[in-house]
Amino acid sequence: MAASESSVNSRARAAVAALFLTNGALFANMAPRLPELKRELELDTAGYGLLVTAWPVGAILAGLAAGALVRRFGSAQVAVVGTIVTGAALLAAGSAPGVVLVVLAFALGGAMDSITDVGQNAHGLVVQRRYGRSILNSFHALWSVGAVIGGLMAAGAIQMNLALPVHLGISMVLFAAVALTALKFCLPRSAELAVIEPVAPPAPGTAQAAAPAGSRGRLLLMMSALVLISVAGVMVEDAGNSWSTLYLGQLGAPAALAASGFIALVGAQFIGRILGDGMVNRFGQRGMAQFGGALIAIGMGLALFFPTVPGTLLGFAAAGFGSATLVPAVMDQADKLPGLPPGTGLSIVSWLMRLGFLFSPPLVGFLAENFGLRTDGVPDCGTCGACLFASAASRKPAERWNRGARKP
Known part of the structure; x- marks a missing residue:
């Protein structure tokens, strides 16, 4: 790779990292102040539920449009x-x-967040292909860093008694400036198109041939595998977000320690994403998906079948580390599904994952209400079997990084 191209790629990588960090920080500035918003609007529990549900509903309504927007305007834009x-x-x-x-x-915010998510992942995947090795996990790790920064900003605003519009106005201006600066260093549209694998046109004078039934069947099989893997990752995250504190409380953990389940899962997931690119480059995405699925099964099994506070914390940490590379891997493979226009597979999988985030909490709540909270892990242990069905991922570590990569 020539020195000038290496410099362009390095700047583009830093720009995508900034976009991920910004995306993580934006809603994290609002989340700690939602109870304050509830009080100001004098909402009851039902009204508050409607409020917080509006974000994922907006994301689901707009999510499938992201692929078309990326193809029309470019992923960075x-x-x-x-x-x-x-x-x-x-x-x-x-x-x-x-x-x-x-x-x-x-x-509206949820709709734009879902479109941003597809755009930044699509551009990150373009940069990754130019590098010829996995770098996507580090972007997702920086999203987590952004979420921490946003939460700290919100805590500081609360401490200083900043009015909510003032606080969110500062957040908007700051991160809009970061995003606009990052755009200057993202890859130009021409460079983005250069690494997208072209589809061979039909021969002159002939009609476009329909895709063979076998090809359509394989595409459906690959998409199904990716969706199952992504749902496994989503449900593991939901176990930490929504149920770990309640579960540890039922095991007798004091309130301060009960929150450690979420911290153990998210902290281990962050470490797994920091280390993830190196592991994927060495062992391949398929190997890491299989390892992650096994680790999720072990972790959730440890938490459920050996219900002690130390065992549960260790189990959530194992599940978090196991799920760390699943979603980035799914997004990479979905973006390269044959026979789909650029951005389409990524949009579909991202949309289905958001459906998982919307429906996972009530599903687990129903199981917990009727069969006990320990069945919270049943969906996770069941769906982690999809991680072992990882034939859609690369067998060889470097097999598909170089497809479509720009030659020096």
Whole structure:
């Protein structure tokens, strides 16, 4: 790789990292202040539930449009515009006088967040192909760093008694500036198109041949495998987000220690993503998916069948580390599914994962209500078998990084 191209790639990598960090920080600035918003709007529990549900509903309604927007305008441009509008929607939610306007603002924010997510991942995958090795996990790790930064900003704003519109206005301006600066260093549209594998045109004078039934069947099989793997990762994250504190409390852990289940899972997931690129480059995505699935099964099994506080914390940590590389791997493979336009597979899988985040909590809640909270891990242990069905991932570590990579 020539020195000038190496410099361009390094700047593009830093720019994508900044976009991921910004995306993680934006909603994290709002999340700690949601109870304050509930009090100001005088919402009851049902109204608050409607409010927080508006974000994923907006994401689901708009998510499938992301692929078409990426193809039309470019992934970096879509990610940056989505970031700016997400920040503006959060500011509007924090400034709106009534619950209806807040719900609409949240729905818009969720829609833009889902489009941003596809755009930044699509651009990160383009940069990854130019590198010829895995770097996507590090971007997802920086999303977590951004979430921590956003949470700390919110905590500081609360401590300083900053009004919600002032706080969210500062957040919007700051991260819009970061996103616009990052856009200057992202790959140009021409370079992005250069690494997308072209589809051979039909021979002159002949009609476009329909895809063979076997090819369609294989595509459906690969997409199904990717969706199952992504759902496994989503449900593991939901176990930590929604149920770990309650489960540890039932085991007798004091309130302060009960929160450690979430910290153990997310902390181990962050470490797994920091180390993930090196492991993927060495062992391949298929090997890491199989290892991750096995580690999730061991971790959740340890938490469920040996219900002690230390065993549960260790189990959540193992599950977090096992799930760390699953979602980035799924996004990479979905973006390279044969027979689909660029961005389509990525949009579909991202959309289905958001459906998982929306429906996982009530599903696990139903099981917990009717069969006991220990069945929380049943979906995780069951769906982690999909991780072993990882034939859609690369067998060889470097087999597919170089496909479509730009030659020096």
